[in-house]
Amino acid sequence: MIGYVTIGVSDMTRAKSFYESLLADLNARVLLDMGRICFIGEKMSKPMLAVCIPYDEQPNHPGNGNMLALHPGSKEAVDSFYKKAIDLGATCDGEPGQRIPDQFYGAYIRDPDGNKIAFFHFG
Structure with missing residues (x-):
């Protein structure tokens, strides 16, 4: 979709x-x-x-409440992508961890422009 x-x-x-x-x-x-x-x-x-x-050539602004969520395939991959993002210059916006018991595992970063990115795994 x-x-x-x-x-x-x-x-x-x-x-x-x-x-x-x-x-x-x-x-x-x-x-x-x-x-x-x-x-x-x-x-x-x-x-x-x-x-x-x-397009308007004005400064970019990360949206409040906007977030890109990426599903790398496993909890281990969430950890790996989080670490790689930090190593590439991202900042932590929530270390990897279980957010909802047995349902949602996630980690959050801000890219170098401040855009919020989540890495997640259900289950």
């Missing part, structure tokens, strides 16, 4: 490097780079992440 999700950034080079490195273990790479916006994913027919300089 979701084709792509777009988040605003202030530095395209930094954002492309951050997300391409972070999502490499999910077979993601830059699929289409149009300068101001690029699409990162496994292939164009699957859901993608788009990072862009805002």
